[in-house]
Amino acid sequence: MGDLERISLHVHDKISALQRMLDLSAAELPQQKIKKLGQELLVLGRLMEEFEHCVDQQKEQLKHLKDLEKFFQVNVEVVQQMKDNIPAHIPHRKGPVSGNDAVMNQNQAETVKRPSRTVVKEMEYVTVPEFESIPQYMRGRVTYDQLNVVVDSFNTALTAKYKILSQSLKTLNNHSRKLQERFKNQETKDTKGWYFIVEDDIREFTQTKVDKRFQGMLNMLRHCQRLRELRGGGLVRYALS
Structure with a gap:
Protein backbone atom coordinates (compact mmCIF):
# COMPACT_ATOMS: atom_id res chain seq x y z
CA MET A 1 0.00 0.00 0.00
CA ASN A 85 19.65 5.22 -43.24
CA ILE A 86 22.50 2.75 -42.70
CA PRO A 87 24.54 2.84 -45.94
CA ALA A 88 24.79 -0.40 -47.85
CA HIS A 89 28.54 0.13 -48.19
CA ILE A 90 30.62 1.13 -45.17
CA PRO A 91 34.20 2.08 -46.07
CA HIS A 92 37.04 0.78 -43.95
CA ARG A 93 38.31 3.34 -41.49
CA LYS A 94 41.97 4.19 -41.76
CA GLY A 95 43.77 4.49 -38.44
CA PRO A 96 46.43 7.07 -37.50
CA VAL A 97 49.76 6.71 -39.21
CA SER A 98 52.69 6.07 -36.89
CA GLY A 99 56.33 5.83 -37.84
CA ASN A 100 56.08 2.08 -38.35
CA ASP A 101 52.85 2.52 -40.30
CA ALA A 102 54.57 4.96 -42.63
CA VAL A 103 57.24 2.36 -43.40
CA MET A 104 54.55 -0.26 -43.87
CA ASN A 105 52.59 1.99 -46.24
CA GLN A 106 55.73 2.58 -48.26
CA ASN A 107 56.30 -1.16 -48.48
CA GLN A 108 52.67 -1.65 -49.50
CA ALA A 109 53.07 0.97 -52.23
CA GLU A 110 56.07 -0.91 -53.55
CA THR A 111 54.07 -4.12 -53.45
CA VAL A 112 51.35 -2.50 -55.57
CA LYS A 113 53.95 -1.58 -58.16
CA ARG A 114 55.15 -5.18 -58.12
CA PRO A 115 51.85 -7.10 -57.82
CA SER A 116 51.86 -10.80 -57.16
CA ARG A 117 49.62 -13.19 -59.04
CA THR A 118 47.92 -14.54 -55.92
CA VAL A 119 47.02 -11.51 -53.80
CA VAL A 120 44.92 -8.82 -55.47
CA LYS A 121 44.37 -5.40 -53.95
CA GLU A 122 40.75 -4.25 -54.18
CA MET A 123 39.27 -0.83 -54.73
CA GLU A 124 37.96 0.74 -51.51
CA TYR A 125 34.40 2.00 -51.29
CA VAL A 126 33.78 5.69 -51.85
CA THR A 127 32.97 7.52 -48.61
CA VAL A 128 30.00 9.84 -48.22
CA PRO A 129 32.21 12.99 -48.00
CA GLU A 130 34.06 11.90 -51.15
CA PHE A 131 30.77 11.32 -52.96
CA GLU A 132 29.49 14.74 -51.93
CA SER A 133 32.72 16.33 -53.20
CA ILE A 134 31.97 15.15 -56.74
CA PRO A 135 30.63 18.06 -58.86
CA GLN A 136 26.88 17.90 -59.41
CA TYR A 137 27.23 17.98 -63.19
CA MET A 138 29.36 14.82 -62.94
CA ARG A 139 27.10 13.04 -60.45
CA GLY A 140 23.82 13.66 -62.24
CA ARG A 141 21.23 11.27 -60.80
CA VAL A 142 23.72 8.66 -59.65
CA THR A 143 23.31 7.80 -55.97
CA TYR A 144 25.94 6.93 -53.40
CA ASP A 145 24.92 3.26 -53.33
CA GLN A 146 24.87 2.98 -57.13
CA LEU A 147 28.43 4.26 -57.36
CA ASN A 148 29.65 1.71 -54.81
CA VAL A 149 27.87 -1.06 -56.74
CA VAL A 150 30.25 -0.21 -59.59
CA VAL A 151 33.13 -0.54 -57.09
CA ASP A 152 31.86 -4.05 -56.33
CA SER A 153 31.71 -4.88 -60.04
CA PHE A 154 35.23 -3.57 -60.57
CA ASN A 155 36.57 -5.70 -57.71
CA THR A 156 34.72 -8.79 -58.96
CA ALA A 157 36.19 -8.48 -62.44
CA LEU A 158 39.65 -7.66 -61.11
CA THR A 159 39.72 -10.66 -58.77
CA ALA A 160 38.45 -13.04 -61.46
CA LYS A 161 41.02 -11.80 -63.98
CA TYR A 162 44.04 -12.18 -61.72
CA LYS A 163 42.84 -15.53 -60.43
CA ILE A 164 43.02 -16.84 -64.00
CA LEU A 165 46.41 -15.20 -64.54
CA SER A 166 47.77 -16.90 -61.41
CA GLN A 167 46.87 -20.40 -62.63
CA SER A 168 48.94 -22.67 -64.82
CA LEU A 169 47.68 -23.49 -68.31
CA LYS A 170 47.11 -27.16 -67.53
CA THR A 171 44.56 -26.28 -64.82
CA LEU A 172 42.46 -24.10 -67.16
CA ASN A 173 39.73 -25.02 -69.59
CA ASN A 174 39.78 -23.78 -73.17
CA HIS A 175 37.79 -20.60 -72.45
CA SER A 176 39.97 -19.65 -69.48
CA ARG A 177 43.13 -20.29 -71.52
CA LYS A 178 41.94 -17.86 -74.17
CA LEU A 179 41.17 -15.30 -71.48
CA GLN A 180 44.61 -15.72 -69.94
CA GLU A 181 46.24 -15.20 -73.31
CA ARG A 182 44.14 -12.07 -73.88
CA PHE A 183 45.09 -10.70 -70.45
CA LYS A 184 48.79 -11.16 -71.15
CA ASN A 185 48.54 -9.54 -74.58
CA GLN A 186 46.98 -6.46 -72.96
CA GLU A 187 50.01 -5.90 -70.77
CA THR A 188 52.65 -3.38 -71.83
CA LYS A 189 55.69 -1.76 -70.28
CA ASP A 190 53.39 1.02 -69.04
CA THR A 191 51.10 -1.42 -67.19
CA LYS A 192 53.93 -3.11 -65.32
CA GLY A 193 53.21 -2.89 -61.61
CA TRP A 194 49.52 -2.03 -62.01
CA TYR A 195 46.35 -4.04 -61.47
CA PHE A 196 43.96 -3.19 -64.28
CA ILE A 197 40.90 -4.37 -66.19
CA VAL A 198 39.18 -3.37 -69.42
CA GLU A 199 35.51 -3.05 -70.33
CA ASP A 200 35.43 -6.60 -71.72
CA ASP A 201 36.39 -7.89 -68.25
CA ILE A 202 33.35 -6.16 -66.75
CA ARG A 203 31.15 -7.83 -69.38
CA GLU A 204 32.85 -11.20 -68.87
CA PHE A 205 32.69 -11.46 -65.10
CA THR A 206 29.77 -9.27 -64.00
CA GLN A 207 26.18 -8.42 -64.91
CA THR A 208 26.92 -4.70 -65.04
CA LYS A 209 25.79 -2.94 -68.20
CA VAL A 210 28.67 -1.11 -69.85
CA ASP A 211 27.13 2.06 -71.28
CA LYS A 212 27.45 5.85 -71.08
CA ARG A 213 26.09 5.85 -67.55
CA PHE A 214 28.73 3.32 -66.52
CA GLN A 215 31.42 5.45 -68.18
CA GLY A 216 30.18 8.42 -66.20
CA MET A 217 30.56 6.49 -62.95
CA LEU A 218 34.11 5.50 -63.92
CA ASN A 219 34.83 9.21 -64.31
CA MET A 220 33.45 9.74 -60.80
CA LEU A 221 35.74 7.03 -59.45
CA ARG A 222 38.66 8.66 -61.23
CA HIS A 223 37.68 11.97 -59.60
CA CYS A 224 37.77 10.20 -56.21
CA GLN A 225 41.24 8.87 -57.08
CA ARG A 226 40.10 5.26 -57.05
CA LEU A 227 41.38 4.47 -60.53
CA ARG A 228 43.39 5.85 -63.43
CA GLU A 229 43.36 5.22 -67.16
CA LEU A 230 46.26 3.58 -68.97
CA ARG A 231 45.87 3.96 -72.73
CA GLY A 232 47.79 2.27 -75.50
CA GLY A 233 47.26 0.08 -78.53
CA GLY A 234 43.72 1.36 -78.99
CA LEU A 235 42.72 0.02 -75.56
CA VAL A 236 41.64 1.83 -72.39
CA ARG A 237 42.82 0.08 -69.23
CA TYR A 238 41.33 0.97 -65.83
CA ALA A 239 43.96 0.56 -63.13
CA LEU A 240 43.75 0.88 -59.37
CA SER A 241 45.21 4.14 -58.12
Whole structure:
Protein backbone atom coordinates (compact mmCIF):
# COMPACT_ATOMS: atom_id res chain seq x y z
CA MET A 1 0.00 0.00 0.00
CA GLY A 2 1.43 3.40 -1.00
CA ASP A 3 1.86 6.38 1.30
CA LEU A 4 -0.92 8.30 -0.40
CA GLU A 5 -3.39 5.45 -0.05
CA ARG A 6 -2.40 4.84 3.56
CA ILE A 7 -2.89 8.51 4.50
CA SER A 8 -6.19 8.60 2.62
CA LEU A 9 -7.53 5.66 4.63
CA HIS A 10 -6.30 7.23 7.85
CA VAL A 11 -8.03 10.52 7.06
CA HIS A 12 -11.21 8.66 6.19
CA ASP A 13 -11.16 6.87 9.55
CA LYS A 14 -10.63 10.17 11.42
CA ILE A 15 -13.45 11.86 9.56
CA SER A 16 -15.75 8.94 10.36
CA ALA A 17 -14.84 9.22 14.06
CA LEU A 18 -15.50 12.95 14.05
CA GLN A 19 -18.79 12.42 12.28
CA ARG A 20 -19.91 10.04 15.01
CA MET A 21 -18.96 12.62 17.68
CA LEU A 22 -20.93 15.31 15.90
CA ASP A 23 -23.92 13.03 15.67
CA LEU A 24 -23.94 13.07 19.45
CA SER A 25 -23.81 16.87 19.60
CA ALA A 26 -27.51 17.04 20.36
CA ALA A 27 -26.68 15.72 23.80
CA GLU A 28 -24.55 17.64 26.20
CA LEU A 29 -20.98 16.39 25.83
CA PRO A 30 -18.80 15.99 28.87
CA GLN A 31 -15.62 18.08 29.03
CA GLN A 32 -13.50 15.03 28.37
CA LYS A 33 -15.32 14.34 25.11
CA ILE A 34 -14.92 17.94 23.97
CA LYS A 35 -11.19 17.73 24.63
CA LYS A 36 -11.01 14.48 22.69
CA LEU A 37 -12.82 16.10 19.78
CA GLY A 38 -10.27 18.92 19.71
CA GLN A 39 -7.38 16.44 19.67
CA GLU A 40 -8.96 14.54 16.80
CA LEU A 41 -9.38 17.75 14.80
CA LEU A 42 -5.72 18.61 15.41
CA VAL A 43 -4.59 15.18 14.22
CA LEU A 44 -6.87 15.49 11.21
CA GLY A 45 -5.28 18.83 10.34
CA ARG A 46 -1.78 17.32 10.43
CA LEU A 47 -2.97 14.40 8.31
CA MET A 48 -4.38 16.78 5.75
CA GLU A 49 -1.03 18.60 5.55
CA GLU A 50 0.76 15.28 5.05
CA PHE A 51 -1.82 14.31 2.48
CA GLU A 52 -1.21 17.54 0.51
CA HIS A 53 2.55 16.94 0.71
CA CYS A 54 2.16 13.45 -0.77
CA VAL A 55 -0.05 14.79 -3.52
CA ASP A 56 2.65 17.33 -4.44
CA GLN A 57 5.26 14.55 -4.52
CA GLN A 58 3.06 12.47 -6.79
CA LYS A 59 2.66 15.43 -9.14
CA GLU A 60 6.45 15.88 -9.30
CA GLN A 61 6.96 12.18 -10.02
CA LEU A 62 4.32 12.29 -12.74
CA LYS A 63 6.01 15.30 -14.34
CA HIS A 64 9.38 13.52 -14.18
CA LEU A 65 7.91 10.40 -15.81
CA LYS A 66 6.40 12.47 -18.61
CA ASP A 67 9.79 14.11 -19.23
CA LEU A 68 11.41 10.67 -19.37
CA GLU A 69 8.77 9.51 -21.82
CA LYS A 70 9.55 12.45 -24.13
CA PHE A 71 13.30 11.78 -23.81
CA PHE A 72 12.97 8.10 -24.72
CA GLN A 73 10.57 8.92 -27.57
CA VAL A 74 13.13 11.27 -29.11
CA ASN A 75 15.86 8.63 -28.77
CA VAL A 76 13.65 5.98 -30.34
CA GLU A 77 13.06 8.27 -33.33
CA VAL A 78 16.79 8.97 -33.67
CA VAL A 79 17.69 5.27 -33.52
CA GLN A 80 14.96 4.44 -36.05
CA GLN A 81 16.27 7.14 -38.40
CA MET A 82 19.80 5.74 -38.07
CA LYS A 83 18.48 2.23 -38.74
CA ASP A 84 16.60 3.39 -41.85
CA ASN A 85 19.65 5.22 -43.24
CA ILE A 86 22.50 2.75 -42.70
CA PRO A 87 24.54 2.84 -45.94
CA ALA A 88 24.79 -0.40 -47.85
CA HIS A 89 28.54 0.13 -48.19
CA ILE A 90 30.62 1.13 -45.17
CA PRO A 91 34.20 2.08 -46.07
CA HIS A 92 37.04 0.78 -43.95
CA ARG A 93 38.31 3.34 -41.49
CA LYS A 94 41.97 4.19 -41.76
CA GLY A 95 43.77 4.49 -38.44
CA PRO A 96 46.43 7.07 -37.50
CA VAL A 97 49.76 6.71 -39.21
CA SER A 98 52.69 6.07 -36.89
CA GLY A 99 56.33 5.83 -37.84
CA ASN A 100 56.08 2.08 -38.35
CA ASP A 101 52.85 2.52 -40.30
CA ALA A 102 54.57 4.96 -42.63
CA VAL A 103 57.24 2.36 -43.40
CA MET A 104 54.55 -0.26 -43.87
CA ASN A 105 52.59 1.99 -46.24
CA GLN A 106 55.73 2.58 -48.26
CA ASN A 107 56.30 -1.16 -48.48
CA GLN A 108 52.67 -1.65 -49.50
CA ALA A 109 53.07 0.97 -52.23
CA GLU A 110 56.07 -0.91 -53.55
CA THR A 111 54.07 -4.12 -53.45
CA VAL A 112 51.35 -2.50 -55.57
CA LYS A 113 53.95 -1.58 -58.16
CA ARG A 114 55.15 -5.18 -58.12
CA PRO A 115 51.85 -7.10 -57.82
CA SER A 116 51.86 -10.80 -57.16
CA ARG A 117 49.62 -13.19 -59.04
CA THR A 118 47.92 -14.54 -55.92
CA VAL A 119 47.02 -11.51 -53.80
CA VAL A 120 44.92 -8.82 -55.47
CA LYS A 121 44.37 -5.40 -53.95
CA GLU A 122 40.75 -4.25 -54.18
CA MET A 123 39.27 -0.83 -54.73
CA GLU A 124 37.96 0.74 -51.51
CA TYR A 125 34.40 2.00 -51.29
CA VAL A 126 33.78 5.69 -51.85
CA THR A 127 32.97 7.52 -48.61
CA VAL A 128 30.00 9.84 -48.22
CA PRO A 129 32.21 12.99 -48.00
CA GLU A 130 34.06 11.90 -51.15
CA PHE A 131 30.77 11.32 -52.96
CA GLU A 132 29.49 14.74 -51.93
CA SER A 133 32.72 16.33 -53.20
CA ILE A 134 31.97 15.15 -56.74
CA PRO A 135 30.63 18.06 -58.86
CA GLN A 136 26.88 17.90 -59.41
CA TYR A 137 27.23 17.98 -63.19
CA MET A 138 29.36 14.82 -62.94
CA ARG A 139 27.10 13.04 -60.45
CA GLY A 140 23.82 13.66 -62.24
CA ARG A 141 21.23 11.27 -60.80
CA VAL A 142 23.72 8.66 -59.65
CA THR A 143 23.31 7.80 -55.97
CA TYR A 144 25.94 6.93 -53.40
CA ASP A 145 24.92 3.26 -53.33
CA GLN A 146 24.87 2.98 -57.13
CA LEU A 147 28.43 4.26 -57.36
CA ASN A 148 29.65 1.71 -54.81
CA VAL A 149 27.87 -1.06 -56.74
CA VAL A 150 30.25 -0.21 -59.59
CA VAL A 151 33.13 -0.54 -57.09
CA ASP A 152 31.86 -4.05 -56.33
CA SER A 153 31.71 -4.88 -60.04
CA PHE A 154 35.23 -3.57 -60.57
CA ASN A 155 36.57 -5.70 -57.71
CA THR A 156 34.72 -8.79 -58.96
CA ALA A 157 36.19 -8.48 -62.44
CA LEU A 158 39.65 -7.66 -61.11
CA THR A 159 39.72 -10.66 -58.77
CA ALA A 160 38.45 -13.04 -61.46
CA LYS A 161 41.02 -11.80 -63.98
CA TYR A 162 44.04 -12.18 -61.72
CA LYS A 163 42.84 -15.53 -60.43
CA ILE A 164 43.02 -16.84 -64.00
CA LEU A 165 46.41 -15.20 -64.54
CA SER A 166 47.77 -16.90 -61.41
CA GLN A 167 46.87 -20.40 -62.63
CA SER A 168 48.94 -22.67 -64.82
CA LEU A 169 47.68 -23.49 -68.31
CA LYS A 170 47.11 -27.16 -67.53
CA THR A 171 44.56 -26.28 -64.82
CA LEU A 172 42.46 -24.10 -67.16
CA ASN A 173 39.73 -25.02 -69.59
CA ASN A 174 39.78 -23.78 -73.17
CA HIS A 175 37.79 -20.60 -72.45
CA SER A 176 39.97 -19.65 -69.48
CA ARG A 177 43.13 -20.29 -71.52
CA LYS A 178 41.94 -17.86 -74.17
CA LEU A 179 41.17 -15.30 -71.48
CA GLN A 180 44.61 -15.72 -69.94
CA GLU A 181 46.24 -15.20 -73.31
CA ARG A 182 44.14 -12.07 -73.88
CA PHE A 183 45.09 -10.70 -70.45
CA LYS A 184 48.79 -11.16 -71.15
CA ASN A 185 48.54 -9.54 -74.58
CA GLN A 186 46.98 -6.46 -72.96
CA GLU A 187 50.01 -5.90 -70.77
CA THR A 188 52.65 -3.38 -71.83
CA LYS A 189 55.69 -1.76 -70.28
CA ASP A 190 53.39 1.02 -69.04
CA THR A 191 51.10 -1.42 -67.19
CA LYS A 192 53.93 -3.11 -65.32
CA GLY A 193 53.21 -2.89 -61.61
CA TRP A 194 49.52 -2.03 -62.01
CA TYR A 195 46.35 -4.04 -61.47
CA PHE A 196 43.96 -3.19 -64.28
CA ILE A 197 40.90 -4.37 -66.19
CA VAL A 198 39.18 -3.37 -69.42
CA GLU A 199 35.51 -3.05 -70.33
CA ASP A 200 35.43 -6.60 -71.72
CA ASP A 201 36.39 -7.89 -68.25
CA ILE A 202 33.35 -6.16 -66.75
CA ARG A 203 31.15 -7.83 -69.38
CA GLU A 204 32.85 -11.20 -68.87
CA PHE A 205 32.69 -11.46 -65.10
CA THR A 206 29.77 -9.27 -64.00
CA GLN A 207 26.18 -8.42 -64.91
CA THR A 208 26.92 -4.70 -65.04
CA LYS A 209 25.79 -2.94 -68.20
CA VAL A 210 28.67 -1.11 -69.85
CA ASP A 211 27.13 2.06 -71.28
CA LYS A 212 27.45 5.85 -71.08
CA ARG A 213 26.09 5.85 -67.55
CA PHE A 214 28.73 3.32 -66.52
CA GLN A 215 31.42 5.45 -68.18
CA GLY A 216 30.18 8.42 -66.20
CA MET A 217 30.56 6.49 -62.95
CA LEU A 218 34.11 5.50 -63.92
CA ASN A 219 34.83 9.21 -64.31
CA MET A 220 33.45 9.74 -60.80
CA LEU A 221 35.74 7.03 -59.45
CA ARG A 222 38.66 8.66 -61.23
CA HIS A 223 37.68 11.97 -59.60
CA CYS A 224 37.77 10.20 -56.21
CA GLN A 225 41.24 8.87 -57.08
CA ARG A 226 40.10 5.26 -57.05
CA LEU A 227 41.38 4.47 -60.53
CA ARG A 228 43.39 5.85 -63.43
CA GLU A 229 43.36 5.22 -67.16
CA LEU A 230 46.26 3.58 -68.97
CA ARG A 231 45.87 3.96 -72.73
CA GLY A 232 47.79 2.27 -75.50
CA GLY A 233 47.26 0.08 -78.53
CA GLY A 234 43.72 1.36 -78.99
CA LEU A 235 42.72 0.02 -75.56
CA VAL A 236 41.64 1.83 -72.39
CA ARG A 237 42.82 0.08 -69.23
CA TYR A 238 41.33 0.97 -65.83
CA ALA A 239 43.96 0.56 -63.13
CA LEU A 240 43.75 0.88 -59.37
CA SER A 241 45.21 4.14 -58.12
